Amino acid sequence: MIETGTALTPLLLTLKVALLATLFSFLAGVFFSRLLSRFSFPGKEWLDAVLTLPLVLPPTVLGYYLIVLLGRKGWLGQFLWESFGISLMFTWQGAVVASAVVSFPLVFKSARASFEAVDHNLEKAARTLGSSELGVFLRVSLPLAWRGILAGAMLAFARAMGEFGATLMIAGNLPGKTQTLSLAVYDAVQAGKDSLATTLVLITSIVCVLVLVSSGKILKSSYIKEVDR
Amino acid sequence: MKRRVLNKCLVVSIALFSLLAFQSFASSAAHAQQELLVSAAASLTNAFTDVGKQFEAANPGVKVTFNFGASGALLQQIDKGAPVDVFASADQKTMDQAKERNLILAETRKDFVSNGLVLIVPSDSKLAIKGVKDLAQTQVTRIALGNPESVPVGRYTQEVLTKAGLWEPLKPKFILAETVRQALDYVGRGEVDAGFVFATDAAVAKEKVRVAAVAEGHQPIRYPVVVIAGTKKKDLSQRFMDFLLGSQGQSILARYGFGKP
Numbered sequence: 001m002i003e004t005g006t007a008l009t010p011l012l013l014t015l016k017v018a019l020l021a022t023l024f025s026f027l028a029g030v031f032f033s034r035l036l037s038r039f040s041f042p043g044k045e046w047l048d049a050v051l052t053l054p055l056v057l058p059p060t061v062l063g064y065y066l067i068v069l070l071g072r073k074g075w076l077g078q079f080l081w082e083s084f085g086i087s088l089m090f091t092w093q094g095a096v097v098a099s100a101v102v103s104f105p106l107v108f109k110s111a112r113a114s115f116e117a118v119d120h121n122l123e124k125a126a127r128t129l130g131s132s133e134l135g136v137f138l139r140v141s142l143p144l145a146w147r148g149i150l151a152g153a154m155l156a157f158a159r160a161m162g163e164f165g166a167t168l169m170i171a172g173n174l175p176g177k178t179q180t181l182s183l184a185v186y187d188a189v190q191a192g193k194d195s196l197a198t199t200l201v202l203i204t205s206i207v208c209v210l211v212l213v214s215s216g217k218i219l220k221s222s223y224i225k226e227v228d229r
Numbered sequence: 230m231k232r233r234v235l236n237k238c239l240v241v242s243i244a245l246f247s248l249l250a251f252q253s254f255a256s257s258a259a260h261a262q263q264e265l266l267v268s269a270a271a272s273l274t275n276a277f278t279d280v281g282k283q284f285e286a287a288n289p290g291v292k293v294t295f296n297f298g299a300s301g302a303l304l305q306q307i308d309k310g311a312p313v314d315v316f317a318s319a320d321q322k323t324m325d326q327a328k329e330r331n332l333i334l335a336e337t338r339k340d341f342v343s344n345g346l347v348l349i350v351p352s353d354s355k356l357a358i359k360g361v362k363d364l365a366q367t368q369v370t371r372i373a374l375g376n377p378e379s380v381p382v383g384r385y386t387q388e389v390l391t392k393a394g395l396w397e398p399l400k401p402k403f404i405l406a407e408t409v410r411q412a413l414d415y416v417g418r419g420e421v422d423a424g425f426v427f428a429t430d431a432a433v434a435k436e437k438v439r440v441a442a443v444a445e446g447h448q449p450i451r452y453p454v455v456v457i458a459g460t461k462k463k464d465l466s467q468r469f470m471d472f473l474l475g476s477q478g479q480s481i482l483a484r485y486g487f488g489k490p
Contacts, residue, residue, distance in 0.1 A: 067418070067420075071418055071419075071420055072418070072419050072420050073418060073419050073420075087420075089420045090371065090404050090420070168407075172404055172405070172406075173376070173405060173407060174403075174404065174405060175405075187376070187378070187379075189305060190299065190301060190302040190305060190376075190378070190379045190407070191301060191305075191376075191378035191379045192301070192304070192305050192308070192326075192379075
């Protein structure tokens with residue numbers, strides 16, 4: 001079937017983009033949530049609001065910000081283009097940036113809540129027992145907050161898989177290069193290729209159900225282990 | 230204390246919401262306006278907005294709402310039952326497809342404007358692009374064009390490049406746009422080195438883009454307009470079409486650079 005072939009490329013691209021985007025939003029999310037839950041400084045809640053903004057802003061607004069920032073004539077984009085000849089526009093790396101920005105607040109929010117729910121007496125106890133700050137983080141706080149962070153990362157992955165607006169604006173809709181599943185569906189419907197659209201929609205739905213079920217299982221098993229302990 | 234403030238906020242916001250809801254109901258009931266929904270090719274955005282205003286001025290009580298997009302995408306919407314009254318596409322092929330699917334009142338179909346295809350570059354471009362052949366240069370890395378699947382300007386571009394024997398070799402450089410205006414925007418922002426748009430689109434963004442060449446070798450570009458078969462406002466739709474083809478409509482369109490049909 002021709003359609004499976006044309007559907008496979010966007011599927012693989014989507015998984016690649018979503019995985020990398022989740023990785024970046026995970027790292028940044030853990031960093032910022034730890035920063036905000038551990039330390040207090042002026043303007044902390046403002047920073048929280050700015051970091052949560054991608055969750056509430058329409059993706060098109062984010063897309064516009066990213067174009068202004070990363071375009072060939074953008075603040076950062078011009079520097080990258082003129083110094084290194086790198087342009088993120090119309091590349092799958094650009095799609096990763098868009099998806100990472102959009103999915104970041106999901107990791108950040110749940111990680112911050114999880115870190116703040118950790119019993120601070122345990123962290124204090126570790127410190128009195130001579131553990132370094134990094135040690136406290138890696139051996140006490142992170143293991144205790146892990147489930148919430150993982151749940152956030154799963155949501156981020158799902159969100160990154162479905163990213164459309166910001167991706168279309170920064171990475172374009174190039175078949176084989178930046179055309180992810182959601183863009184391929186859009187494209188197929190626009191062109192009146194209903195059977196291709198159906199195939200793509202089914203694939204997307206199946207993949208999403210698989211992700212949800214498996215993430216549920218992972219979370220559950222890690223929970224049971226914790227209770228058993 | 231805090232709770233009381235919160236309660237007050239709640240009461241105020243509920244009151245505001247009900248007021249808004251009531252107002253929107255009241256306004257839709259008060260003016261028994263006739264609304265006309267016109268789906269039109271993206272390249273008509275500026276000209277049709279103007280035409281709509283003039284048509285409303287000439288016909289009190291009528292409200293014209295536009296739905297701009299790639300002609301192919303608009304066709305799909307109509308095919309899926311969008312309550313459109315009038316449809317103007319940027320090419321004959323889209324309209325032929327609409328006719329095949331019995332979506333239009335074929336006897337109302339008329340060409341109302343013509344247009345040209347141009348090769349544009351960002352106005353500060355330093356590349357030596359003077360014709361279609363120059364796009365083969367290695368310095369040219371990205372070329373924006375409408376997606377030929379659903380965007381008419383892309384179909385004309387494909388025709389031109391295929392005739393020049395450049396369609397296949399240039400393919401890796403293509404950045405496919407969803408509408409002609411997106412291709413225009415890509416060139417205007419300097420994200421691509423060159424792009425193909427209609428002559429009227431290039432005229433809209435004169436400060437940002439420069440016409441490098443007039444593309445030749447495509448079928449004549451004529452825009453057809455038609456009344457949609459499913460309309461409940463056939464008379465009003467016909468009146469809008471007459472306005473478009475009449476002297477007032479034609480002079481507005483000419484002001485935006487469109488040619489006679």
